[in-house]
Amino acid sequence: MTHTETLSLLNEQLLSAAQAFAEDASGLSDLLTRFVQDVERAMREPLDIFPVCHHSPASALHMVRRLQTQPPKVIYMELCEDMLPLIENLRDCKLPVALHAFAAESSTLPPDALPVMVVAPLTEASAEYQAIAYCLTHPETELVFVDRAVDYIFQWDDDWKRDLEQLEAEDEAVERENAGLHGTAVGVTVGELMPTFDEFLHFLLRNSNTRYFAEWWDQYVERAIINADYATYKQVMVLVGSLLRHLGRHTEDVRVDLLRERYMWTRIKQHMHQHAIQPHEAMYICGAAHVGSEVEEFGTSSTLIWELPPHTDTRWLYGLIPSSFAAIERQFSHPAGTVSLAEGTWDKSLKTEKIKPFDLKKPDAVTRKPTLREMTRNPHVLAEFLTQPPAYAAADKEQLLQWCVQIVALARKNGYLASTADSIAIYETAILLAQMRNRQHPTPYDFQDAAITCLEKDRTPKKRTIAHLCQILLGGDRVGTVGYASLPPLAQDIYDRLAPLEVDLFAKTNQRALMDFKTRPDRRACSEILWKLHYLFGNLVVRPIVGERKLGHIPIQESWDVLIGKHQREIIQLGYEGVTLEQVLEQRMKALAFAENATAAIALKTAEDALIYRISPRLVRELGLHAITLLKQETSATDAPDIFQRARRLVHYYRTQPGGLPDWLEALITTGYAHYAAMLPQAFADMGTRPEQIAGMLGFIFTLESLALALGCQRNQLLLGLQGAAQNEIPPDKLGLLWTSEWLLGLRDIASMREFLTQILSDALRLPTLPQYLNGFVLALNFAPGIAQFVVELLSHIFGSVTDNTLLMWLPSLILQLRQHHTILQPLIKEASVVFPTSLQGFMNWQSPWAETRTPVPSLQTTISPQLAEVRDHLLVAPAATHAIAAWLGLDLATSLTDTTVNSLLRAYPESTNALATFIDGKIIRA
Amino acid sequence: MSDTILRLPAEAKYADELDFLASADRGQRPANWRLTPRMVRIFVLGSTPADKLEYPIAQKWFGDPAIVERAIVTLASDRGLLLIGDPGTGKSWLAELLAAAICGNSTYVVQGTAGTTEDQIKYSWNVALVIAAGQSLNSLIPSPIMTAMQQGAMGRFEELTRCTSDVQDALISIMSEKYVAIPELKDDNTVFARSGFNLIATANSRDRGVNDLSSALKRRFNFVHIPIVTNKKQEREIILFRTQELLQRQSFSVNVPPTLLDVLLQTFADLREVSNAATSEDTRLESSLSTAEQIGVLEDAVLYSNYFGESQLTARLVARSLVGTLVRRLPEDIVVMSKFWNSVIAKRSEEQRGDWQDFLVGGQEAMQTIQK
16 A cells, blocks of 8 residues: 555545635645645655654654664754754763854854854653764764754845844743743744744644643644654654645745755755665655745755755854743743743653663663554554544553642642542542543643642742642653863863862752862862952852952852853853953953943943952053043043042052052053043033032042142143133032132132031021032032031031021931932031030030131240241341241242242241241250 | 623523534543533634534634633543633633533623622522421522532632631532531431533732632642733734624624724733833733723724724724723823823834824823813
C-alpha cells in the first residue's frame, strides 16, 4: 500500500465532509486538496523532511527514534546559520539556555533601537536539541543550520520593533520571576506554528473547548501523535502544518516565511552539491508549516536556487545565555506553564517508552534500541487515527490523584485553609470538567481549573495564588546555566578573579560573601571587581551589605550579596563589549563623559568614578581634561554646587597622595576660579540662576582660592566679578551672598550689614522680605563659616523682635531650608553653642557678643606708653626707617607713595605704626 | 403573558431553547437536573458547529468560557457557587441563566440586604393562621431557599455580603446538613433538601470587608471570580446583545452605528485607565465603569433619540447620556469628568475627528447643563 493510496482515502473523506457542509464546496475542496497534496509531496521527497513543532515532546521523541534507527549523514536544521558555532559550547551548559546574537554597531538599524539581540532558546524536550546533542556525540553526522542569518531577521521583517515594544509593555503588566532572562531580544525558534490570524485562532479554540493554542496542540495533536508510528507522525504533522499555514497565518507573516524557505532550500542544495550528499543520506528538520511551502526552490528534484541577498554592515557577536521556561513562555507568548508541561510529558513518555534521550553530559548508553514504528498495513489507519481520541496511560489517574493531594498540601503551606475535603472536591471537579469539555481524562489544564475553583477564595493569603501553585506543582520553572567554558573571556575573567571569595558563582540563589581584608588580603582584589560590577549594574548583580566606596576610603571588612549566577546574562552580555571588565568600564565612562549632552558635572563625576574604581590614571586625566573643556563652554551655573563639592573632594584626596595634585586638577581649579569669577555678575543678575547655584560658585572660588592663587590666578578677577555684580540690582535672596563675599575680601564690614538688616526689621513694609535676605546669609555659610556669628546674631534678632504671628509663618520654610543644607547647619550650631550660655544660670548675666562689640574698643593710642609714643612720633617725622623696613618686606613705599599720603594713611590707621614702635622698642630694650 | 410582563425570567424567555436542548440531550445528567452539564454550557455560551445541534443556540453570557464551566461543575458537586466580581459584570445574569438551565426555575431568589433576617432564609409564620390554628406546616411560610430545597432546585442568594454575619451563617447548616429543622413543630419538623438542590450566591467585590464571610461558610462555597470585561470585541458583543434585548421591551430595534459604539467603548476604556491611575476617591468617578454602565448609557441614548430626538442615534446624544449616567456626585464627579473630557476626549477629537467631534461638544453641553 503506497502513501498515495492511504492518503486518497483521507482525501475522499475530507472532500465528502466538505460537500456535506456546503453546496458549493469547490473553494473548500481546493484547500483540502492542497493539504493532501502537501502531505503527498512531503512523503515523496527523497530528502527526509522531519516536520516539528516548537517545544513539542512528540517531535523530540520521534527525533530520538529516527536518529537511533537511521542515523543520517547530514542534518539540516531550521536555525540561523550563523549560530552554528555556538553549539560546541552547549556541552557544559545546563538547559534551558539560548543561543544569543548581539549587535551594538550598525549603520542600517535605527540608532535608538541598538543594541539588538536575537535568542534561540533550547530545551531538552525539543527535537532540535535532541538532534544537536546527537550530532555532538556522533561526529560522523554533520549538523548544518540552514535558516537565514540573524542579520536578515532585521532586513526582512519590519515588525521586530513592534514585537519588542509589545514584550516590554507586557513586562510591565506581568512580573514573573525569571521571565525577563532574555531581555529585549527577538526570539527565533524551530517550528513556530502559532496561528497569527486571530479569527482563525478564536474559531479553533472555541470549537475545541480550549483556551490557548498550546492547550489545543497538546490535546488534539501532541497526545495523538506521540505514540504513533513515524509515517503517521510525519503525515499528521504535515497535514496540521499545512492547515495552519494556509488558514492560520497572516499574508504578511507568510511573506517572510517564503523568503526563509527559499533561503533554506538554497542552503540545503548548495551544501549537498558541495559535499556530494545524496538526498536520502540527509534529513531536514523544519517547522511543520514550512513543508507546505509553495516556493519554487522546494525539493531536491529541482535545481533552482536563490541568489541570496547581501548582509548589512551590522556587526554581530554570538554567545550563549541562560534561559528559563518562564522566559521562553514570555518570548513566544505561551501561557504560563506550557514549557513545564511539555517537559513533564517528555519525561513521562521517556519512561513509558523506555527510551534514552541524547544527552551531552553522560555517555550515550542506549538501554533498548527502539525500532522505528512501521506503518500498519491498513489504508484506513490515518483517517481513523485522526477521528479517534488518543488512549491515555493508566498512570494518568494515579498522577491526578497525586496532584490533588499535593496541591492541597502546597496550598496549606501558602496560607490557604485547605483540607482533605478539598482534595476530594478537586478530583471530582476535575473529572466533571473533563467530561464537560469532551475529554476522556482531565488534562493538567482541567486540574488547574478545578484546583482554582475549589481552593481560591476571595483573597490570596500570601504571595502565591492557586494558579501559581499549580504551575509550581506541574513542573515549575527551570533556569539554565551557561558553563564556564562557554562563557566569553570577560565573564571567565570575572569568575576567575572572584574565585578567592569561595562562593558558588553558578548558583541561582543569593550567595553571601564576607570579606575580612586583614586575614585575607587577597580578597581586596575581589572587592575591586564587585565594586566595578556594582557600578555597572547597580544592585542587580551584586549588592553591598556592609561596605562603601568613596575617595580615599580603605575598607577593613565588607559583606556582599552575590547574584552572578542568577544574572548570568548580564555578565555574558558585558563580554560583547570588551575583553576585560576594566575595558568595558572605560568605554562606558568615556561614552558617558563624551556624550553630546554631557555636562562638566557629568564628566567630572565620571572622572571621580574612574578614580574611585581605580581604572587608570590616564583615563582619569582624560576625563578630567574633558570636564575642563566642557566647563569653559558652560554658560549657566546649574551644576556649580556639584562641581564645587567634587573639586573639593578631589583636592582633599590628592593632597593625601604622595604625588600631590595632578596637572588636570590644577587646571580645573584655575579654570573654575576664573570661569566662575567671570560669571558672577551675570549669575547675580540672572533671575534663572538660583542662590544655591551662586553659593556653589562662590564656594568653589573661596574654598579653593588659596590653591588657585598659588597656581597663578589673580584675585583681581574675583574683585572685578564682585564689583560687576554689585552694580546690578541684587535680589534679596542673593544679597547675603554678595555681601558676605565682599566682607571676606574686606570690602564691607559687619556693621553696615547689621544696620541694613536692622532697618528692615523695623520697617513693617519690608519685613516680609527678611527671610529672603536671611536665605542669602545662610547659604553663605557654605563658603564663609566666619559669617556664622553674624547669622546667629541675625536669627536671634529675628526671634527676639519679630512677632510670633509672623515668625510662625516663616519657621517651616526656614527649617526646611536648613534641613536641605545639612552641611551649613554644623557651623551654625557650633557658633550658637559658643555664643549662648550652656546653662540656664548663664543667662542671668549673659550679654550677647554683638552687643559687646558695639561698646567702643579702647584704642591702642590710649594704652601706648609715653616712651613708645615718642618713638612713634620720631618715626612719623623721619619715615626712612619705616620705608627701609617696608623695602625689606618687599614693598617700595618710597617711590610708590608720596610722603603726604603715607602720613595721612599712617595717621588714619595708627595701628601699624604702633606695632612698629613696639617692635623697635622691644629691640631697643633687648639691645 | 410576555406582553404584560416587563421582564421574563430566563427559563420563560428561552423556554424553546431549553426544551430543544432537553430533547437533544442524550448524556447522563446529575440527579434532578434538566440538562447535562454540557448542554447547560451550550445554553449559556451558545452552540458551535462541533456540537452538532439542529438549531443554533445563541450565546447569552459573554466572557471566559472557563468561568461558566467552573460554575456548572461546582453546581454539580457538593459545594455552593459564589460568583464574585465588580458591579455590572453579569453575575446575576449568569446565576439566572444557570438556574434556568439546570432546574427550569430561576426565581427562588433571596435578595441580601443589611436588613435581611434569618427568617427570610429559612422560614417564617403566617401570624393570623398561627393564632387561628396554631403552628403547623400549613401556617409556615417557606423562604425561596427552603422551597428550592423541597423542589431539588437551584436557590439563589443575591448580594450575600450585604447581609450581616449571623444571617450569613444561617446558610452553613443548609449547605452542609442539607436540611432545615423547624423546632416549633412537634412532628415532621425537618425539611430535607431533595437531590439537585444547590445554592448560587453572588457577592460584590467592592463590598468586600463590609460583612466578610466566615471561614466555615467560605469553605462551603466555591468562589468564581468574574472579571470586568476589558476585551473590546467581547464588550461590543455584550453591549449590543443586552441593549437590543432591553429595547425589545419598548418594541423597537436599535441600529447602533459601529463607529459610535467604538467611541463609547474607547471612552470607557480611557475612563478606566484614568480611574486606575487616580490616587484618591475624590479624583475618581464613583461609578464602577462596568459593561452594565455602558449598556445603560446606550439604552438611555436610544430611548431619548426615539422619543425626543430625530429617532437617530448621534454622537452628541451618546455623550449627553454618558455624562448624565456617570456624573453622580456633585461637584466631585463633574470636576473629574470635565478634566477627562477636556484632555482625553478633546485630544481624540483633534486626532480622529469624525464622531469624536460631536461627542466632545455633546459632553461639554451636558456638563454645562448639569452645572447650571
